[in-house]
Amino acid sequence: MNSEELYQRALKRIPGGVNSPVRAFGAVGGTPRFARRARGARLWDEDGREYVDLCMSWGPLPLGHAHPEVVEAVCRVAQDGTSFGVATAAEVELAELVARAMPSVPMLRLVCSGTEAVMSAVRLARAATGRECVIKFAGGYHGHADSMLVQAGSGALTGGVPSSPGVPAALARLTLVCRYNDLEDVARTLQEHAGKVAAILVEPVAGNMGLVTPAAGFLPGLRRLADRSGALLVFDEVITGFRVAWGGAQERYGVRADLTCLGKVIGGGLPVGAYGGRPELMRQMSPAGPVYQAGTLAGNPLAVAAGLATLRVLQRDGVWAELEAAGTALAAALREGALAAGVAASVVQLGSLCTPFFCPSPPRDLDGAKAADTAAYARLFHGMLDQGVYLPPAQFECSFGSLAHGPEEVAQVACAARAAFAGVAAAARRD
Numbered sequence: 001m002n003s004e005e006l007y008q009r010a011l012k013r014i015p016g017g018v019n020s021p022v023r024a025f026g027a028v029g030g031t032p033r034f035a036r037r038a039r040g041a042r043l044w045d046e047d048g049r050e051y052v053d054l055c056m057s058w059g060p061l062p063l064g065h066a067h068p069e070v071v072e073a074v075c076r077v078a079q080d081g082t083s084f085g086v087a088t089a090a091e092v093e094l095a096e097l098v099a100r101a102m103p104s105v106p107m108l109r110l111v112c113s114g115t116e117a118v119m120s121a122v123r124l125a126r127a128a129t130g131r132e133c134v135i136k137f138a139g140g141y142h143g144h145a146d147s148m149l150v151q152a153g154s155g156a157l158t159g160g161v162p163s164s165p166g167v168p169a170a171l172a173r174l175t176l177v178c179r180y181n182d183l184e185d186v187a188r189t190l191q192e193h194a195g196k197v198a199a200i201l202v203e204p205v206a207g208n209m210g211l212v213t214p215a216a217g218f219l220p221g222l223r224r225l226a227d228r229s230g231a232l233l234v235f236d237e238v239i240t241g242f243r244v245a246w247g248g249a250q251e252r253y254g255v256r257a258d259l260t261c262l263g264k265v266i267g268g269g270l271p272v273g274a275y276g277g278r279p280e281l282m283r284q285m286s287p288a289g290p291v292y293q294a295g296t297l298a299g300n301p302l303a304v305a306a307g308l309a310t311l312r313v314l315q316r317d318g319v320w321a322e323l324e325a326a327g328t329a330l331a332a333a334l335r336e337g338a339l340a341a342g343v344a345a346s347v348v349q350l351g352s353l354c355t356p357f358f359c360p361s362p363p364r365d366l367d368g369a370k371a372a373d374t375a376a377y378a379r380l381f382h383g384m385l386d387q388g389v390y391l392p393p394a395q396f397e398c399s400f401g402s403l404a405h406g407p408e409e410v411a412q413v414a415c416a417a418r419a420a421f422a423g424v425a426a427a428a429r430r431d
């Protein structure tokens, strides 16, 4: 069966034919691809086509697909049972490893997704402060828990749903939305809701309105505002943790969060999330404290094994320089394609993350990102796809490089980018 046939079957049984919205190509049009297998930087679909993958499962795979050490760890562990509902040594090891990488996370709780991590961290922040409001930023995506689906990024943005039906207005009112990179807006909001804000929740590097980096002083400014107002600073490092540096954005920008949410990389491609912080905060979680949160499959042995294997590779000498170089080279390949075609594009890059925006300067916030030409992105996406490169099928997402994106893949991306950007330029001339 090819992708088109599978998609038609899927549409009858699964809403929109997919189990997560952005996979459906809604933002770029066309038939979503069904994946058959992947290895390293390459993905094969059910149509027998091969792609250099720049979507990379949306972030959990800095080593590339099916890394031998991750696969070996998962297979070995599976022989001894896939879930116990009993604590395991590997969970302790993963918590210790994260604590060494992130000084602000001496204690953490494992969950099964980034959504759960943020939902739980927000509950803890509310319990710890005795306050109910949460500040988030327009275009920030923090999973699909009710309180977080207010002016959310990623698929919620692409779908044009500012705030999902089904989210009670009473809950949404507790979520205060500020402009990313705008400290004055945060200060004003804190003042207007003095004594009511439990948490300032932020993607320290925004990755769900496309890649938008923090302006100089923004993260330290949030730290100061949180301290002054008694709100907790919560970093959603579900993308950036073990991605923009070993110690995440906190290491890269030298700012410590009170609570940190993790996911994606720490599961190495299996379902994991985590949230953590100082012991006096984390000990408020059940059963050490009164704040409830639990999970049948939390700390699942396969997921923890994949995460540990991934982090152990990321700990090796030279790996971070290599990952940075892969990101730089991929972004340069895209930039050169745009330049050669005379297309005004800004390729934003940080470490192994990047996003090509069709606008003259890098966006600073959601309004800037939304000003980019998304129709041009859709053309770029299909042009790249035709040339054997699978970009994320929406403008408001990051492209992901990995250790498996070597010179050969970069050359292939460069070649595809020249053709695809030329196609974008040609379409612009027609319009």
Ligand SMILES: *Cc1c(COP(=O)(O)O)cnc(C)c1O
Pocket: 112, 113, 114, 115, 116, 118, 141, 142, 143, 144, 203, 207, 208, 236, 237, 238, 239, 263, 264, 273
């Ligand atoms: C992906 C993501 C989430 C949600 O994680 P899931 O595992 O998809 O639930 C939360 N926050 C950020 C910043 C993310 O990128």
